[in-house]
Amino acid sequence: MMTGLDTRPSAATYELEKLVGMAWRGQIRVPHFQRDFRWNRADVVRLFDSIVKGYPVGSLLLWVRSAPPKRIRLGALQIEAPRMDQALWVVDGQQRITSLANALHEDAAHEPRFALAYDLRENERMPGRDIGFVSRPSTVDPFVVPLPVLFDLRRVLKWFSTYPEAADYQDKAFNLTTILRQYPMPAYQVEQENAEVLQDIFDRMNNYGKRLSRAEIFSALYAGDEEQPALTIDEISAHIDEQLDFGRIDNDTVLYAILARRGHDVQREIRLEFDDDDRRGVSDFPGEDRDTAFQAGEEAIRRAVQFLQSDAGVPHFTLLPFRYLLVVLARLFAHFPEPDPANRRLLRRWFWRAALIGPEIFRGSTTGAVRTLCAKIHPHDLTGSVQGLLSTVDRPAPPLPELRRFKTNEAAAKITLCAWWALEPRDPSSGERPEIGDLAECLVDRPTPADAVRYVVPSRLVDAKYRLWAANRVLVPTMAREAGKDIGGLLVTPPLFLEDTAWSDVLASHLISPEAISLLRASEFTSFLQARQEELVRNLAGFLQRMCEWGFENTPPLSELVIEDLPEDEQALPDEAAYGSG
Template identity: 70%
Template sequence: MPAYQVEQENAEVLQDIFDRMNNYGKRLSKAEIFSALFAGDESEQDRTLTIDVIAAHVDEQFGFGRIDSDTVLRAILARRGPNPEREIRTEFDDENRREVIEFPGEDRDTAFQAGEEAPGRAVRFLQKDAGVPHFSLLAYRYLLIVLTRVFAHFPDPDPVNRKLLRRWYWRAALFGPEIFKGSSTGASRALCAKVQPNDLTGSVQNLLGALNRPEPQLPELRRFRTNEAAAKITLCSWWSLEPRDPSTGKPSEQIELAECLTGRPTAADAVRYLVPTRQMDEKYRLWAANRVLLPAMEQEAGKDIGAAIVNPPLTMDEKEWLEVLDSHLITPAMAALLRDGHLKNWSLIYRDPRTPALSPAYDLVCTRAYMGKGETLGMKFAGSRRFDAVTIRTFERLERRLHAAGAGLGDIVTDLVGRVRSAWPACADLLSTAPEVRESVAASIERRSRTLLSRPGSG
C-alpha cells in the first residue's frame, strides 16, 4: 500500500495535502475527512469526543440505533450554522471562513460536546413527540439534521411549538426531498436556513411555510420496502398502536425494537408475515396488508406468524386477544378468515402417514337465507359454481378421475343427505324465533337433497 510521510510543523499544510489526496482513488466520506482534519489532541484520544463516539452515545442513551457518521457530522455543522453542506476545511478558522457561523470562537471540542447534546434532544423529540422509535424508521435523514439545529437553539420548545414541529415532521416526511432543488442536500440546506436563532415561533412557522403546498400523497401500501420512506412512515403508524406479542398479550417495548434492529440497515427484521409470501400471488407479495410489526415474541414463532396471531393461547382471555388483534389492525372477522385459510369445506385427513380419507365436514353455515337466489359455490366444482350442477354423478365421476375405485363417494353423498334430513327437525326447533330463516334453510335442504341425489340423463 503506497504511503507518504510528511513532516511539517504547520497543521494547515498537512490538512491541505490530505484533502488534495482524497481527490484520487476511492473517495472518503465527508465525515471521514472531517475526522481526519480535526482529530483533536492525540494525547487526549481516550477522552476526546469523535463523530463515532457521539453516534454510540446517542444510541446507548436512547436505543435509537446507530446514526451514520455523515448525518452526525451534518448535525454538528447545522448546529453551528445554517448551511450543513458548507466547506469543512475552514470550520474552526474564524479568519478565513466565508460561511456564517453562529458560535464564533468555538473550538473543536466545545463544538463536539454541544454537537452531542443537540442531536440527543432531537432524538428524544422524535421518539416521544413524533412517534419515530428508531433511526431505521426515520423517513429521511436530513429531517434529523434540521431538528438538531432547532433543538440546538431552542432546547425546550413550548407545547404549542412542539406540536407544530411534530406536524412539520410528518408533512415533510410525506412530501419528501423532491420538492426542493438538489433533493436531500438541497432540502437540508433550505430547511436549516429557515431556523433563526432567538425566534422559535418564527422558525417553526418558516419550516411549515416551506411546505405550504397542496396536500401530499399518502404512502403507497401496495409497495412495502423497509428501505423506503413510505414503509418507514407506515411502520411508525403501526408502532403507535403498541403492537402486542400474540403469545403473551404484552405490548412491544422500545428496548426490544432496539435489540432486534442492532446493526441492521433497515427495520426488515422487525417485520413479520401473516401468510407466507411463497403462498401469495406475486402481485400481492409487496402489500403492507400481509405484514405486522413485531420485534420480539416470548414464544418465538419465526417470520410467519399467522397461526400465532389468530389462535390465542388458552391462558389468554377474549379481551386480551381482541387487544392483540387491534394492535395489529386485525378485526375478529379478518382473524376468522386467516384461521380458515380456504374457500372450501372439504379436506383430506391422514389418520396414518400414507392413507388419505375425507375429513369430517367443518365450518358449515347455511347462508341461503342471507345470500338469496344468487348464491353460488366459492370455487368451481366439476367446472361450475352452480349448486344445481352438483349431483351424485359428479362425485362418481370424481372418484373415477382420482382412480379411487371402491371409495364409494356416491354412497357417502347418499348417506350424508339422509343424515342431514334426519337431523334437521331438531335443529329447526332452535330457530323458532327466526321463522323466515328456518323456512329458507328447510327449503334449501329439500331442494339440494333432490339435486344431489338426482341422476340427470338416466331412465
C-alpha cells in the first residue's frame, strides 16, 4: 500500500527574478512523468498579462531532491545543468515555469510561442484593448520592447538610450520591469524520496474534473528513464513543424500515427504496446522498442506530410479536412517510403475522395474510418494497399462542399481553402505570391486557418443571407492580420507601383473578375458576392475533379499488370498489331 508524505509541505514565495534565474541555471527540473509542454502563444500572453495586472496565477508544487549533472531541455532552452543536492522538480506548474523562463530569455526567441514583446503604446493604438503583449516584430520598433529586454533593467536603460524617440514611455517601461522582476510566485515544497507518491499527487492534481488525453496517458506510461530522456510526442510535432512549416500536429494525432504504423487497430490496449508476450502477432514490427517506434513514427509522419504538401496540395495542418487521413497516410508511408509515381497519383485520388466523402460512410464514423482504412494497408503490397483504400471510396461523386456556409473549423471550408491555395493567391498590397512559410507564420498556434482569411466587405454591410458565403472571403496569409479588418478597399484601389498586368494577376488569383470589381466599386455588394460565388463554385468543381478524378479507372501501375502470352499461332505481327492487316 502506498504511504503518504513523510513530512508536511513547506510554503515558500519566490520573486519572479529568482525563480527564472533558478530555471536558467538548471536548478529547476521537470520529472519524466510530467506531460509535454502544451501551452500556445495565447496561453503565454495571458500568463504575463495576469502578472502585470497583479492577478494570482496559482501556486507551484516543487519536489526537493538531488539531481545529476545533465543537459536538460526546458521549452526551447537547452541548459547545461550541474549536479545539485537540492534541485526543485516541478510536480505542478511546469507550463507556467517553462513559459516564464523561455519568454524572458533571448535564446528562446526563435520559438514563436515565446517570441513576445510589450507594446508600450498599448491601448493608444487599439482603444479598448489593454493587453500590451504582442508577437515580437521581425524588425526593431522602438515602442515594442522584447520581453528579455524588459526583464533586464540595464538593457531597458540601453534601449531608451538607443531609441530616444520612445523616451515618453520610459517610466512605464521601468514600472513594468519592476513588476515582472518582483512578482511573487507562491510555492509548496515537498521533500519525499518515494517517486511514486509524487506521481500519485501529480495524477490527482491533473485528473480531478478532466480526463487526460490518450497521448498524455501513453507518454506517462512510456516516459522512459529519468537519466536518458527519449524522443517525445510533443517533440515529434515540433520537428515536423520546424522542418516542413506544417504547423503543430496535435499530440493525439501523432500518437495514432505511431500506433497505426505498428498495427492497423489504433484503438488497441496501449498499456501492452511494447510487451512482446502480449503483442505477439499484433505489431507489424515485433520486438521493436519504444524509442525505435517513436523515431520511425516521426519519419513516417514526415513523409506523409511531404506527400500532402507536394502531391495533394494541403500546405498546412489547419487546412487538413480530417486529421484521421494523416494517420492512414502515415501507416502507408511507414511501410512504403517511396511509392512509385502511378501509385502516388492513385493515393492522391483516394485522399481527396475520402476528404470529400467524409468519415460518415464508415461505421463508428472517425474511429471506424481509421480502423477500416488502416486495415487496408498490408506490408509488402503497395499496389494492393492503394487499391484497397480506393475500394472504400468507390462511389458516385458527392455534391460539392457548401460555399454558402464558410466556417474555417469545418472540412468544407478547409477543402475550399486548399482549392484557393492552388491558385497561389497574391497579396493585394504587394502582388507577391505566398509560400508555405508565410502560411505557417500566420497560423502559429492557431487551431484553424481563420487568421489567414480576410473579409472582402465588412459583415455589417452585407445582407444576413450572404454573411457566411465564401464569396466574401479571400486567402491572404502574407498580410498582417487585424481582427475584423476587410481588404475591399485594397481591391478597389490597387497599389500605384503595380502595373496593370500584375494587378490583373492579383485579382485573378482570388477569382475576382473585372466585372466583379466594378460591382464592388459601386458598393453593389450583393451582386458582387453572387458573381464571385459563381466563380468559386466553378473553380472548386475543377479542383476536385483534378484531384478526385471521378470516372477514371483505378488502374494499377503497368509493372503490376500480368499479361498472359498468346499462343504462337494467335500472335499478330508487329505491323498488324499496330495498323491492322487490311
